[in-house]
Amino acid sequence: MIMAVIGLGRMGAAIGYRAVQAGYQVLGYDMNADACNHAQELGIQPYHTMSSMVGSAQVIWIMVPAGNPVDNVLQEIIPHLMPGAIVIDGGNSKFSDSIARAKMMHNKGFAYLDCGTSGGVYGKEKGFCLMVGGDLRAYQTVMPLLKAIAAPDGVAHVGPSGAGHYVKMVHNAIEYAMLDAYAQGFQLLKEGSFAQYNLDLARISDLWNHGAVIRSWILELTHTVLARDQKLEHVGGQVEQTGTGRWALEDAHGHNIPVPIIEQSIKTRDWSMATGGNYATKIVALLRNAFGGHTFIKK
Structure with missing residues (x-):
């Protein structure tokens, strides 16, 4: 063949x-x-x-x-x-x-x-x-x-x-939400109540991958990203999207299926493109680069 x-x-x-x-x-x-x-x-x-x-x-x-x-x-x-x-x-x-x-x-x-x-x-x-x-x-x-x-x-x-691309569309929508959940959590660790103590985010991301309920390949990549740089001052927070997440949202709306987490992740990407984003969207941009080779903005 x-x-x-x-x-x-x-x-x-x-x-x-x-x-x-x-x-x-x-x-x-x-x-x-x-x-x-x-x-x-x-x-x-x-x-x-x-x-x-x-x-x-x-x-x-x-x-x-x-x-x-x-x-x-x-x-x-x-x-x-x-x-x-x-x-x-x-x-x-x-x-x-x-x-x-x-x-x-x-x-x-x-x-x-x-x-x-x-x-x-x-x-x-x-x-x-x-x-x-x-x-x-x-x-x-x-x-x-x-x-x-x-x-x-x-x-x-x-x-x-059509089922193959439909399943991949839903896969990508889930990916959107998972990336946001991890990224927002690390922003909270960096800028929340313990901000003054400069928690070691690379150490925490590695720790979570050893027995924690939220361990995953995405978390492994997050550790790789944060081990290189935790400040992310030279990274733009704009996060692009290919369209698959929005297609999933359209399909969900068409069938009256609530997908608020996926919907918010799409809105967050739109917001990041309009405003430059924040620390969390910088992490998402770097993760997309890590697993998919997608480009990100360097400052």
Whole structure:
């Protein structure tokens, strides 16, 4: 089975690398020449055009920004796909878009899987969590490849078309709230009743990860961030968002499901962009950089 990866950024290149390490032949395309050169160093064979590449691969993995970029890729590659090709959208597409794309691809004779992908910059070495929606038979066909890309026990078929991106959307909304909870707690430790004693936040974050109820990977990353710098005077507090959290809020409102914690975390990000944020949002910005490579503002 040959896989072609369209979009060779951090995640796309890492996904291709894991497939290469498992013995698969992986082709790759990106508009950025540096990304192609880096991918080639990882064992991925770069191509200059998508159309010349996709006809040689049974599986096409799309890793580009949500929205029009995905549609543009599909329009370009459909005429060149081999019969029976399986297309996987591994980005953060809106679930309703994925449902529509799956129907369109089915009508043209191709399977389309929507794959929520989590793992960030650590996924290259540790494997990704893959939440897959779509045709079960197509999923079973690519299961060996997906297992090679995923962390141990880190892949599952979660439902029909759209379900993979829906589950990832909810995952990201939970992530928003969890980041805020940790960050606000550490702001309270820094600026609350014991502010004059300059509590060692790095020591506390490490302590909590040894037996405390709130221990987690996010807390491990928080310790890493605070061990480098606890003042954060040279970090901007603006926290961007990809849209998945807001989509989750829209869906919750549409079904009359209260999600006040998630809703407040979205409002906090909006507030941080308008005002520059505070100590807590600085921590969130640094955590997003730590697990996902997202940029943050340096002062």
